[in-house]
Amino acid sequence: MSSDRRLLLFNLLRGAAAIFLALLVATALIFLSSKEPLTALKYLLLGPVISFKSTGMVFNTVSFLTILAAMTPTIFSGLAVCVMFSASQFNLGGEGVIMLGGFVGALLGIYLKLNTGLHQVVCILAAAVVGGLVMLIPALLKVKLGASEMVTSLMMNYIIMFIILHFLNFTFADRSKGATQSFPFEATAKIPEIVSNGTKLTWGLVIALIFVVIIALFMYRTKWGYAIRMVGINQSFAQYSGIQVGMIIVLSQVIGGMLSGIGGSIEMLGRYNTFLWRELPGYGWIGITVAILAKNNPIFVPLAALFIAYLDKGCQLMSINSDVPFEMIDIIQAAIFLFFAAEQFLAKYRQRIVVRNAQRDLALQEAAVSREGKLS
Amino acid sequence: MEQENLVVQMKGISKVYPNGIAANRDVNFTLRRGEIHAIMGENGAGKSTLMKILFGLEQPTSGEILVNGEPVVINSPNKAISLGIGMVHQHFMLVPSLTVAENIVLGMAPTKSRVFVDYKKAVEIAEENATRFNLRIDPNAKVVDIPVGMKQKVEILKALVRGAKILILDEPTAVLTTQETSELFKELISLKEQGFTIVFISHKLKEIKQITDRLTIMRNGKSMGVYETASISEEEISRLMVGRDVVLEVIKDKAQPSETVLKVRDLEYTDRWNKKMLDKVSFSVRKGEILGIAGVEGNGQRELVEMLFNLNVPDAGTVYANGKSLIGMPQNIIRDQGVSLVPEDRMTYGIADIASIEENVISDRFGEKRFNRGPLFNMREIHQESETLIVDYRILAKSRKQQVKMLSGGNIQKVVVARELSSQPTLLIADQPTRGIDVGATEFIRNQIVELSRNGSGVLLVSADLNEVIELSDSLIVMYGGKIVAYFEDTDQLDDITMGEYMLGLKHQTEEEIAKVCYE
Numbered sequence A: 001m002s003s004d005r006r007l008l009l010f011n012l013l014r015g016a017a018a019i020f021l022a023l024l025v026a027t028a029l030i031f032l033s034s035k036e037p038l039t040a041l042k043y044l045l046l047g048p049v050i051s052f053k054s055t056g057m058v059f060n061t062v063s064f065l066t067i068l069a070a071m072t073p074t075i076f077s078g079l080a081v082c083v084m085f086s087a088s089q090f091n092l093g094g095e096g097v098i099m100l101g102g103f104v105g106a107l108l109g110i111y112l113k114l115n116t117g118l119h120q121v122v123c124i125l126a127a128a129v130v131g132g133l134v135m136l137i138p139a140l141l142k143v144k145l146g147a148s149e150m151v152t153s154l155m156m157n158y159i160i161m162f163i164i165l166h167f168l169n170f171t172f173a174d175r176s177k178g179a180t181q182s183f184p185f186e187a188t189a190k191i192p193e194i195v196s197n198g199t200k201l202t203w204g205l206v207i208a209l210i211f212v213v214i215i216a217l218f219m220y221r222t223k224w225g226y227a228i229r230m231v232g233i234n235q236s237f238a239q240y241s242g243i244q245v246g247m248i249i250v251l252s253q254v255i256g257g258m259l260s261g262i263g264g265s266i267e268m269l270g271r272y273n274t275f276l277w278r279e280l281p282g283y284g285w286i287g288i289t290v291a292i293l294a295k296n297n298p299i300f301v302p303l304a305a306l307f308i309a310y311l312d313k314g315c316q317l318m319s320i321n322s323d324v325p326f327e328m329i330d331i332i333q334a335a336i337f338l339f340f341a342a343e344q345f346l347a348k349y350r351q352r353i354v355v356r357n358a359q360r361d362l363a364l365q366e367a368a369v370s371r372e373g374k375l376s
Numbered sequence B: 001m002e003q004e005n006l007v008v009q010m011k012g013i014s015k016v017y018p019n020g021i022a023a024n025r026d027v028n029f030t031l032r033r034g035e036i037h038a039i040m041g042e043n044g045a046g047k048s049t050l051m052k053i054l055f056g057l058e059q060p061t062s063g064e065i066l067v068n069g070e071p072v073v074i075n076s077p078n079k080a081i082s083l084g085i086g087m088v089h090q091h092f093m094l095v096p097s098l099t100v101a102e103n104i105v106l107g108m109a110p111t112k113s114r115v116f117v118d119y120k121k122a123v124e125i126a127e128e129n130a131t132r133f134n135l136r137i138d139p140n141a142k143v144v145d146i147p148v149g150m151k152q153k154v155e156i157l158k159a160l161v162r163g164a165k166i167l168i169l170d171e172p173t174a175v176l177t178t179q180e181t182s183e184l185f186k187e188l189i190s191l192k193e194q195g196f197t198i199v200f201i202s203h204k205l206k207e208i209k210q211i212t213d214r215l216t217i218m219r220n221g222k223s224m225g226v227y228e229t230a231s232i233s234e235e236e237i238s239r240l241m242v243g244r245d246v247v248l249e250v251i252k253d254k255a256q257p258s259e260t261v262l263k264v265r266d267l268e269y270t271d272r273w274n275k276k277m278l279d280k281v282s283f284s285v286r287k288g289e290i291l292g293i294a295g296v297e298g299n300g301q302r303e304l305v306e307m308l309f310n311l312n313v314p315d316a317g318t319v320y321a322n323g324k325s326l327i328g329m330p331q332n333i334i335r336d337q338g339v340s341l342v343p344e345d346r347m348t349y350g351i352a353d354i355a356s357i358e359e360n361v362i363s364d365r366f367g368e369k370r371f372n373r374g375p376l377f378n379m380r381e382i383h384q385e386s387e388t389l390i391v392d393y394r395i396l397a398k399s400r401k402q403q404v405k406m407l408s409g410g411n412i413q414k415v416v417v418a419r420e421l422s423s424q425p426t427l428l429i430a431d432q433p434t435r436g437i438d439v440g441a442t443e444f445i446r447n448q449i450v451e452l453s454r455n456g457s458g459v460l461l462v463s464a465d466l467n468e469v470i471e472l473s474d475s476l477i478v479m480y481g482g483k484i485v486a487y488f489e490d491t492d493q494l495d496d497i498t499m500g501e502y503m504l505g506l507k508h509q510t511e512e513e514i515a516k517v518c519y520e
């Protein structure tokens, strides 16, 4: 028993070590390229949660809450990717569907007149439905025609974006404003902040965390999640077992679409007052990173999302306060992926634990056998 | 003198897998030049592991290896190949989307003059070696389309083409018919005479006695000793392996067939090379009987089974199970009719390799009421189901959570069989059900099949193992060239020789005699 726990601990430590090594690589690069490496590092690593005052360092609550707020949409997109990738459906449409979810949520937030409470629910549900419906397109193209969902969903992102921009420009724009944006949302549709201090940390995060639990249960404790995973592991096996593979392929992508739609609408109604996205918001791509870091396991999505949000903020601060460019984030992420993906990373240490455990088990077994022998 | 003859010495080899399973424990193993050496042992005894270590696929936790007297570290298959060691794995390691010829030359050192081995050259190499070693293959066929028997030969050729002098064959005969096996044996003996050293893993005692010089017996990760094959009896071997006497005789009372469960009429199928694989195949399976299909691999059995489970669609003909047409039906409907299938190719259809044993045994029943409570799984029921199956079918595993791909070959097969036999089918299609399973477990599975049929299920048994079809079936059909060429209502009087004549197409019954297998 304790040996199992030790292995779990090892795996967590391994993840931490991968991140640590990636940061070391980043450090090395910063030292190589920067004239003020220490300042850069300080902002990268500590900046997100600590403010540097002349009097010393203080914990920066506001900044920390902003990071938490930034996790909300990426938790949703990460979950969406987890579900779709688990079925081996490499659907990249999350990006467009999040934007669409935001747009649908915004429109209903502007033009519907409902009581608060009900208003948000209706907006989010509508975004979920639209998101699910849109993902039917790549899903059905895959099932009916065998078209690669990766290609169709990728192209779909841009189609969605330009359709939204078209309607935003010609139908829903608030002409009184200089920039192209919609009219403001009704107050009843806004997702309220948890603490009203301008960090925009809304109840959306709580909803996101609830969805983490729901999706984890869905994937590992329901027949649909089971079917999705089996289709993902071996489609021939799933088919032969009697699982309706086509339906499951569609289901996984529709759920991915719904999650993306929800994420988009919550983000929009939580952190904005009008719809003003002029391009793809980028959360869909981050969702892929998050899902990979979480190894497609919903439970790890919040951790991964937190990490990415932290890193993002750190790189931002670093690029503002030092001469290291923001693009460093890409290098750090790539390094982390490499260490994460390297199965053999630290394998020696793992093996040592395992061998020790196995030897102990065998010794115990043999002792038990000889004891039995003596008794009889 | 003795030392010089030893091409391989493995001393004190131990192996602990990353999941904590001690698969080899202080094993000593030697190979003499030019011998055929068997490794025997139950499923999960550690045979494949030991050979994977010799082939550089796994690293030993401790122990040393000497090749030709020199201590070596074999840290990769490339190293093994450079030492003249080749291996044919228990599960095929071919690239399905490439052709036979491409697979044979895959990854071979390119010649100086060009970087890529061109396709024509590949075919040439394949054909040349195929003739030289007398292994019949179709170099231009895609591996995904060829039967397992041919895959086996491709694997052997792959090793030989790379210059292997020591050839490790992990259960090569599990997939072969009697004829193919004796063909292979002739080849192995001629290889041996040319100075090749061969390691031969098999669960079939007769084969071991027939072809090997020495044998090493393994049990529970340990070596139980090395023996001269001539000086040890079959009984002794199985006692050393299992720890008890094994009777491989099936005890069954006479079948009492009742109504038909499966009605196949005039099935026709022409494959993509325009070869007629099924030619007006008609037969019935009745409740309470085991109908065997005998035949040399590649005579339509595989296609037939595929059609019965809608894994492929026939050009013409009908298939009815319990009065319901199965052609074009999704597998959940087929399974709803009480049809279950132990597939020939366990790795493709039978399992989800990185899923747990538990997840694998519930794949056909996870939707049932008893496993669900509202929208959620009833985990307790699921745990119980899998624990029961693991115990009943003697699946050797650390726990139900163990990934199936980390089981030994025979234990993977047990996972498939456990699921398919425990679903209380009205019709069980068993295609090579005991492939790769050790004697003890084979005995158990055969008895399970008999019990199923005596409790009223219909069983269609396809097996390359002639002994198995004759022993286990109540009645039997023989397929040759996509046709049914004989029907024996009673298998009691049958022997290998008569069967052989039908299987090789030397003899066939009249249409009337064959038509008797069509019950309404």
Ligand SMILES: Nc1ncnc2c1ncn2[C@@H]1O[C@H](COP(=O)(O)OP(=O)(O)OP(=O)(O)O)[C@@H](O)[C@H]1O
Pocket: B017, B018, B019, B021, B022, B023, B041, B042, B043, B044, B045, B046, B047, B048, B049, B050, B090, B396, B397, B405, B406, B407, B408, B409, B410, B411, B436, B438
């Ligand atoms: N990759 C792996 N990871 C973890 N455990 C493994 C792995 N491969 C094999 N094992 C375990 O090691 C033990 C020995 O397996 P091995 O494949 O050597 O058996 P075998 O003697 O070849 O059996 P069979 O006759 O069934 O092929 C088994 O208990 C198996 O579960």
Ligand SMILES: [Mg+2]
Pocket: B047, B048, B049, B090, B170, B408, B409, B410
């Ligand atoms: Mg094996």
